[in-house]
């Protein structure tokens with residue numbers, strides 16, 4: 356693309372916009388093995404900047420790649436389009452409601468920073484990743500992340516109540532729980548939001564489609580999974596069944612890897628702080644199979660976390676100054 360087009364667009368933003376070789380190279384990869392030079396890198400300052408970026412991408416037939424900490428492992432933040440990094444200007448905690456147990460945040464807040472802040476309220480966001488001291492809520496929702504705490508707290512998807520988004524036409528729409536009647540009402544109208552509800556109702560209404568989804572999707576008891584769009588969570592709602600939870604598009608947005616819309620605010624369910632005292636049990640095994648069988652026994656005792664440390668990880672600790680002192684186990 357002509358450099359002058361990029362230059363004049365960049366001047367139009369309140370945030371920063373880079374298309375020099377250094378910045379493009381820095382954003383050519385994430386924590387994955389993939390690499391591709393993006394067209395440009397943007398740090399939007401506000402929602403108006405994101406709307407401008409969406410219009411620019413539409414006009415010039417390129418893509419936007421939302422990014423928070425970029426610790427994804429499968430190349431989710433890598434591509435030829437414009438990387439939109441919200442970690443710099445969208446990192447605020449906007450509201451905490453202790454009584455109702457929720458928090459409203461911007462996508463660039465680091466998961467551990469959020470929990471540090473929530474501690475004074477006696478609250479805590481449960482889903483964890485090994486990267487929790489840098490992974491951000493926008494990315495956790497994008498990947499529907501979770502880790503060793505998933506046994507107790509489930510995945511990020513289980514905690515998302517509402518997401519304020521910007522759609523491909525630049526409209527700002529908040530997705531959240533809807534009763535059967537509210538879902539029907541949302542399907543009426545000429546806005547892009549209305550047509551999204553209409554389309555999903557059309558796609559998922561047919562009993563054959565519903566049966567196929569129920570048959571082919573992974574069991575809901577398998578918590579740590581993110582295998583494509585989670586339409587199975589939509590089919591089981593009261594928009595399509597007699598019984599069931601209220602319909603909530605956030606179930607689908609969680610795990611959608613930045614492909615459906617741009618998140619600008621996220622309302623999350625939070626839990627009371629976990630117990631301050633922990634008991635750690637380290638069991639040693641001579642092979643992987645033994646440890647997997649033992650996990651079945653361990654689960655009968657309702658642990659809060661259960662994690663496998665294999666030889667590769669343990670060997671890495673030999674070279675790590677901090678972790679070397681923990682090798683007494």
Ligand SMILES: Cc1cc2nc3c(=O)[nH]c(=O)nc-3n(C[C@H](O)[C@H](O)[C@H](O)COP(=O)(O)OP(=O)(O)OC[C@H]3O[C@@H](n4cnc5c(N)ncnc54)[C@H](O)[C@@H]3O)c2cc1C
Pocket residue numbers: 385386420421422423424425426427428431432441462483484485486489490491492493494495496497498499500501502503611612613614616617618619
């Ligand atoms: C060593 C290591 C260990 C890991 N351990 C775990 C683990 O235990 N559990 C686990 O689940 N994952 C794990 N991961 C993967 C990764 O760290 C997590 O998924 C993490 O939550 C991603 O957060 P992030 O801020 O880096 O997101 P990013 O990588 O920046 O983004 C993740 C996705 O969200 C999308 N996204 C980001 N912001 C927005 C937005 N504003 N709007 C729309 N979409 C958006 C992105 O486009 C992308 O598809 C690990 C990674 C590493 C390197």
